[in-house]
Amino acid sequence: GQQVMQIPQYQHVQEGEDFTTYCNSSTTLSNIQWYKQRPGGHPVFLIQLVKSGEVKKQKRLTFQFGEAKKNSSLHITATQTTDVGTYFCAVRFSGSARQLTFGSGTQLTVLP
């Protein structure tokens, strides 16, 4: 079946450093959503990207959707300890299937 790859699997950063996670698909995406899951918590919606080349910002978070709509990235500037958690991309592939397919997630650890 169609899959989405997310890298890296783990990322440890010092507080204040930047962080980026990448989501890649071999097929064109209809749209992509990003979720954050704190340890022991549930996924929480962050953003949705729909248009080719779209860039959205939420404070220190920058989300990009590739021109070909096959990849996306989430960048956090100057990480804080509150950013700790696992960041998942969740995609809809172009075509008839409308379900969300989650990436494997990037687990972010921020060291104080």
Next chain:
Amino acid sequence: EPEVTQTPSHQVTQMGQEVILRCVPISNHLYFYWYRQILGQKVEFLVSFYNNEISEKSEIFDDQFSVERPDGSNFTLKIRSTKLEDSAMYFCASSAGQDNQPQHFGDGTRLSIL
């Protein structure tokens, strides 16, 4: 802010037994979903439900699984004869629309099969 609520928070069941996981979606939402997350792994789609019927289901959602909306507020997932590999966190989610709407997740039910 309205929330999706799930009960119980933890369910321990003997292998082969039936289990029902319960969810109350956000009241004005029309689309409902079940996902599962095996410990340390990604979130996996099980099923989506709209207008009192299943709209999509994954390969995981075999004949052992069923969903129901028994009344105007509850949305349930039944596993008929549980297996050890059914042990996971099960999340319910709901959304106002389908394609371009965020999904709101409940806190999950941790299912442990012995």
